[in-house]
Amino acid sequence: MEDTQNQGCHRHCSEHPEGTAWFEFHMELPSESEPFQLEQAVCSHGFFMMAPNRWDPLSKTLTRPLLLHNPSSSSSSLLVSMSQRSQSLAVRVHAVHSISPQQQRHITARISRMLRLSQAEEKAVREFRRVHADHPNRSFGGRVFRSPTLFEDMVKCILLCNCQWPRTLNMAQALCELQLELQNGLHCNVVGPSNPKVEAEGFVPKTPASKENRRKKAPTKSALLKKKLELELELELEVDGNLQMDKSSDTTSLPPDNGDSEVLGSDDSCYQFPTEGQYFDRTGNFPSPIELANLSESFLAKRCRLGYRARYILELAKAIVEGKIQLEQLEELSKDASLSCYKQLGDQLKQIKGFGPFTRANVLMCLGYYHAIPWDSETVRHLKQVHSKNTTSKTIESDLEEIYGKYEPYQFLAFWSEIWDFYETRFGKMNEMHCSVYKRITASNMRSTVKGTNKRKRPSRICQC
Incomplete structure (x- = not known):
């Protein structure tokens, strides 16, 4: 993976209110397409809600421990927070006075993977926005948040x-x-x-x-x-x-x-x-x-x-x-x-x-x-409710191709843009959501009244993120 390069902006604070040290460096952010937004890149997939990720909606900061070495070995972790400063990412490493250049490269590589900060991913973002211009979604910019390791x-x-x-x-x-x-x-x-x-x-x-x-x-x-x-x-x-x-x-x-x-x-x-x-x-x-x-x-x-x-x-x-x-x-x-x-x-x-x-x-x-769309019962529900398709498990692949095939090779991104917009219209902006609400994002809380009755229809599970 081609990671972004860190700028030479380092800070060390020896006097902290809690009495511990921290070390901070900055990472350069891509600027070839639309301005990068950390909250948009992080709050774009359910993985950001899963431990050990912690998103603070007030300070717009992502915090989690990062493994420094080979994920197949037992290595030490450092607690890292990241927040955006204009077109750079301020990365704070907690409870240390300094880190080595090698450790900084490891942390940069992990963050770049999570936020998809590579030339290939930046190209995909630009191309997706071009082919998906007819259905803009301001909350989803084309980057799908993922973990720091493939495992x-x-x-x-x-x-x-x-x-x-x-x-x-x-x-x-x-x-x-x-x-x-x-x-x-x-x-x-x-x-x-x-x-x-x-x-x-x-x-x-x-x-x-x-x-x-x-x-x-x-x-x-x-x-x-x-x-x-x-x-x-x-x-x-x-x-x-x-x-x-x-x-x-x-x-x-x-x-x-x-x-x-x-x-x-x-x-x-x-x-x-x-x-x-x-x-x-x-x-x-x-x-x-x-x-x-x-x-x-x-x-x-x-x-x-x-x-x-x-x-x-x-x-x-x-x-x-x-x-x-x-x-x-x-x-x-x-x-x-x-x-x-x-x-x-x-x-x-x-x-x-x-x-x-x-x-x-x-x-x-x-x-x-991004050309394959993972499908489950929630995908079937989405096609029925949003696209008025009489979709079944036997017809879902052809239905997905009919709706999203024109976005090839970014069918998943087009589909996920709709899904994410659908979630936010019912639960509110994900990047502003308090973590205690995460468990409410489920099918049991998306009930719709069945026409002609007073009963509630409970749809299939919502989150396949």
């Missing part, structure tokens, strides 16, 4: 499958909490017996939200025993999620200022904007492959409420650590963004257990391929 993207794509958005957020948060516990030596990384699992490995997620809690009973005793642990974990999490949703507020506005400018809310489920070094008291970084590879499936599934996803995540982590999957090669292939490389990448991802069509399409989008 984190891949795991988060797994977390999107077959569940509603609140559960996806809970699982990501639990993984980051686990990483902190592992760093503090609170768990033994001992591989134990695996949980039984009978889920299909190449599924396309299509479970409607209205049916997600209606688990079918196993027809036989042997099948029941085989699924027992899996279903217990799934049902337990869904009950917890439903209770949390019932207790959460309906408002999407920011809470009143209580005089403490660094606390965004008093809700325990909300994250504080960090005050120099306090971030890790609440959560850790996203775990690396080596931190997960030696865990037992049963422990990971129970600790992070992952269900069958634990197996896929563990097998992915182990394959990376053992060198069977080379993330650097996948990233290198994605630089070309040609259809031949797309097919090659797709074939490689298809060999990974748990990477069905939906997950593969999302990962490929993270790698910069």
Whole structure:
């Protein structure tokens, strides 16, 4: 990836109100097309809401820990905040007096990946805006926020499958909490017996939200025993999620200022904007492959409420650590963004257990391929509601081609621009949203009255982001 170059604007502050040091440098931002906007680049995809990312809508600052070295190894992290200063990005590294040039290059590369600050991505942004000029969306500028590493993207794509958005957020948060516990030596990384699992490995997620809690009973005793642990974990999490949703507020506005400018809310489920070094008291970084590879499936599934996803995540982590999957090669292939490389990448991802069509399409989008649209039941709902299509799972691919084919090779960006605009018309601007509201962005809160009745129609799950 061709990253932007940092400017020589460095600052070090030894006197901070909290008594800790920080180091700051600036990154140059692209200026070839429309002016870059950090809030637009960050708040463009649901990944920005997922731990360990923390977006502060008041100061327009993104904060998260960044792994400094190879993601397949166990390396130290530094807490980093970034905010925009005209056409540069002010990057603050917390709780350090200085960083080495190599560390600065690592941090710059991670940030560039998250914000897609490369020449190839800048070209894609310009071209998309040109072909999509007939449907401008000021909130979506063509950059889709992603993670600092491909491994984190891949795991988060797994977390999107077959569940509603609140559960996806809970699982990501639990993984980051686990990483902190592992760093503090609170768990033994001992591989134990695996949980039984009978889920299909190449599924396309299509479970409607209205049916997600209606688990079918196993027809036989042997099948029941085989699924027992899996279903217990799934049902337990869904009950917890439903209770949390019932207790959460309906408002999407920011809470009143209580005089403490660094606390965004008093809700325990909300994250504080960090005050120099306090971030890790609440959560850790996203775990690396080596931190997960030696865990037992049963422990990971129970600790992070992952269900069958634990197996896929563990097998992915182990394959990376053992060198069977080379993330650097996948990233290198994605630089070309040609259809031949797309097919090659797709074939490689298809060999990974748990990477069905939906997950593969999302990962490929993270790698910069925008001509394939990941589809699920929410996509079907969108085409019915917005485009008045009588779409089914059998016709969805032809319907997507009919509507978005004219934007080739940026079909996903055109589709996502509509989706993001659709979300914001119902929930408010994402970049202004308080973090306690994130779990409200779900199909259960997008009810529409059925014509001719007083009943409410509950659509399928909304968030496939």
